């Protein structure tokens with residue numbers, strides 16, 4: 001078939017580079033495992049290599065490389081794009097920035113660093129991440145699904161074999177469900193049990209059910225930790241001539257939902 005935008009050609013080049021990288025990482029690890037003083041940390045790669053040594057016909061090197069490719073592509077752009085939105089919503093909403101920093105100062109304290117264990121004690125920071133994922137879900141249509149049988153939902157017939165796209169972007173801006181859906185208000189999650197882990201269907205940026213994002217725990221940890229640290233140690237300002245109101249917050253649809261105009265923010269050490 002045709003590849004008019006050259007997308008497939010470019011993807012083949014990029015994926016090829018990644019596969020070479022994985023080959024090098026695997027080779028290096030295999031070498032290391034042969035040395036006598038190697039102590040396994042049982043990380044992801046060691047675990048896969050152990051399985052492969054036991055049952056090579058079930059998990060060969062090619063499968064390991066494709067598994068790594070899946071995780072790499074699914075986990076990098078989603079997290080980095082969410083983080084760009086987080087960092088854009090801060091200077092766009094100076095009061096939110098102040099409140100998040102006030103919470104960090106009060107609970108973590110000046111001079112202490114934000115650690116994974118401290119995140120549970122930072123409700124505002126968590127609310128901030130939820131609100132960002134509500135307004136800017138990086139995978140706006142989740143992953144496609146197919147019906148196994150005929151279904152009827154709200155008088156719509158879904159025939160067996162139909163491809164279904166769940167528009168989580170629209171759900172998390174539905175005015176019948178959300179008050180002031182277009183406003184960035186982390187406060188809406190304070191004191192609320194609502195969460196992004198696939199139980200509350202109004203907010204499913206990681207999807208739900210058996211296909212739910214397996215990287216969810218890692219992604220949430222990374223987002224909270226990076227954000228907490230950057231807010232606790234730095235103040236954030238926009239470049240000259242850009243005000244909170246004039247900052248371009250449009251999104252651009254692609255495989256992952258991006259900021260249409262990349263963010264430029266200035267860090268000031270606290």
Ligand code: HEM
Nearest residue numbers: 074075078079139142143205206207208211212213215219
């Ligand atoms: C903010 C970060 C992330 C967001 C918003 C996100 C979102 C999603 C969504 C919406 C899906 C489809 C779920 C569905 O259709 O029900 C998905 C699938 C997936 N995600 Fe994530 N993800 C993130 C980070 C990660 C990370 C860090 C990893 C791995 C290290 C990862 C690995 C995967 C994989 C492998 C799948 C495919 C699962 C399957 O179809 O069985 N994701 N993710």
